[in-house]
Amino acid sequence: MTDAADNNIADIADIADIAVVAGVEVDTRHWIGGRRVASATTFTDYSPIDESPIAEIHAGTATEVDAAVAAARAAFPAWAALSVKERSDILRAVADGIEARVEELAQVETLDNGSLLRSHRRGVMPRVAMNFRAFADYAEHQLGHPDMEVPGRGHRQRITYDPAGVVAIITPWNAPLMLASWRIGPALAAGNTVVVKPPEWAPLTASLLADIMHEAGVPAGVFNVVQGTGLEAGAPLTAHPDINRLAFTGSVPTAGVISKAAAANIVPLSYELGGKSPLLVFEDADLDLAVDLAVEQFDNAGQVCLKAARMIVHSSLADEFTERVVAKAKTLVQGDPRDEATDVSALVSRRHFEQISGFVERALADGARPLLGGGPNTELGGLYFSPTILVDADPTAEIMTEEVFGPVVTIETFETEEEAVAKANDTRFGLAATLATGSPERAERVSKQLRAGTVWVNCFFVRDLNAPFGGSGRSGIGREGGIWSFDFYTDIKNSVFAPDGWGDEGGESDG
Incomplete structure (x- = not known):
């Protein structure tokens, strides 16, 4: 760690009430009925940046819950x-x-x-x-x-x-x-x-x-x-x-x-x-836009329920799309999230890091092939998992059906619009879907067929608070x-x- 980073890590000398986190005083007790309420025990809150303890948090039980509800x-x-x-x-x-x-x-x-x-x-x-x-x-x-x-x-x-x-x-x-x-x-x-x-x-x-x-x-x-x-x-x-x-x-x-x-x-x-959302890239898509949409899925180290973890690409574009996505993803900077240059940070906890690692290890053992990443970022250590792009995964494999919630995406291909829609809908989740196409008619037609609470066409993560938000299925x-x-x-x-x-x-x- 740098000296600057050291200066920002919390001083937890007073674990009873106050933690100083990044220079900010945070009361670690509960807030119940307009006052601070302590518990008999605490638990430790760690920073994902380096797994250092940053605060001791008062641990609530049924007693505090009853008081808060009352x-x-x-x-x-x-x-x-x-x-x-x-x-x-x-x-x-x-x-x-x-x-x-x-x-x-x-x-x-x-x-x-x-x-x-x-x-x-x-x-x-x-x-x-x-x-x-x-x-x-x-x-x-x-x-x-x-x-x-x-x-x-x-x-x-x-x-x-x-x-x-x-x-x-x-x-x-x-x-x-x-x-x-x-x-x-x-x-x-x-x-x-x-x-x-x-x-x-x-x-x-x-x-x-x-x-x-x-x-x-x-x-x-x-x-x-x-x-x-x-x-x-x-x-x-x-x-x-x-x-x-x-x-x-x-x-x-x-x-x-x-x-x-x-x-x-x-x-x-x-x-x-959760979600297991698709990104559909049709043969008439703006390829620059499609690549940008794909790389955007590594935001927040992939810890976004709406992210398009499954990239489903028309076969005529698949090679160029994949090559360009891998090349652009390689330019992402992984490191301390306080650095303005950082694009991809750490995973939130050791337990979550191990879960992501397990997903990828099992996928590789089952025959998936990494074009990028495939494991922890060994240069950084800690909880940093490399942005990972996998191909050749079996459609029924765990990596294709379960939410990973990390910087991991898969790429597969399709030949027809009907096949694309079928693959997109072949999931127990139904939170979101993104599609890239140059055809307004196709955009209207496909968006109607996708089982998702939100469908983005040639864009991503645009949300109006007046619009309905939610998902179907799981x-x-x-x-x-x-x-x-x-x-x-x-x-x-x-x-x-x-x-x-x-x-x-x-x-x-x-x-």
Whole structure:
């Protein structure tokens, strides 16, 4: 490590309450009912950059979960009673607070999960603020509906979005704060109170968000953070009888466990899970664009659920496409994410690193051939896995069917449009798909046939907060974004008023 890197690693002399991470003080206790709450035990948070310990995090259990849910339940009536504008104004103040602390948040999250500092500064953290502001604006301007007349009866009906109650939100480690804000923003704007369990591999920015919430005037108990492992803190939260909605972003196996726990309480779920998304490159594609789209999939060391891990290329372009992708991927710089020149950083944890290594080792043993990478970056050591491009993998092999969630992609070919669509849809996942084509007609035709929640045509990662987002199959349950978020975080009510507001002669019912 360089001296500069040494200076940025945390001072954890006071492990009881405060860690100094990249020069930023982070309180490592829970945030419950508007105050910091300690636990009897802690767990160590390591930086992926060099596996150094950066903080001791207070480890929550059912005790802290019960306290957080009780605080959220107690705060719910007053928060729900505020007007949408009053809540939205507070959330805009939260957005202001995030914007004022972009650099601090970026530095801390880079050390915590290993993502690129430049991406956090210029894109991720400003997007966090935008999420809060956008959902505040949307709630204020879209949730109110005018009364409608019941045809032929003279009655009035009014549709309202009533807050559901206490929302449990379990967030992932690959983009901890951004993906948390995607759920927290609409949940709070709709009038719910929230209990967040951040990822144990990257929990620190959730604690900073609690400070920002408090400074912005979010009342005590409206926003709560319980840190800890999935088993000790996540399990009691998902099974808690006083939870009214549960939003989870993470793996398919964990979602299965959560589903069983939530089912006992009939709790509505919103899941954003894994993906095994395709990139279809047709013979009429702009090859420069297609190569750029392919290399973009190594962003965040491939730890992106939306990434196109399967590249399905027309045979007439396959050789040139593959050669150019390999050549461009070789130019990617792997190293310390705090360096502006770095393109690919480390994997988030030793356990995840070993999982990625296992996927690739088994693929090679089964006959896949590496054109680039194929193992750890031996020059860097640690948790750095080389960008890897594999060909000749059997279509039924694990590397082709399971989500790897690392800097690993496969390339295969097709002859006809029908074959391309069939290969793209030959997966239990259905989160996203990307296609490169010069034909508007083909773009329309193929996009309609792809089983994916989002289809990008000649672009990638363009997301509008007003549009629905989610996946099918093993990629998730439900949709969020715009009105779809508020459909989930509220109980939608239809109130019917008799003519003049009094009396009703009765009539036929449709239900």
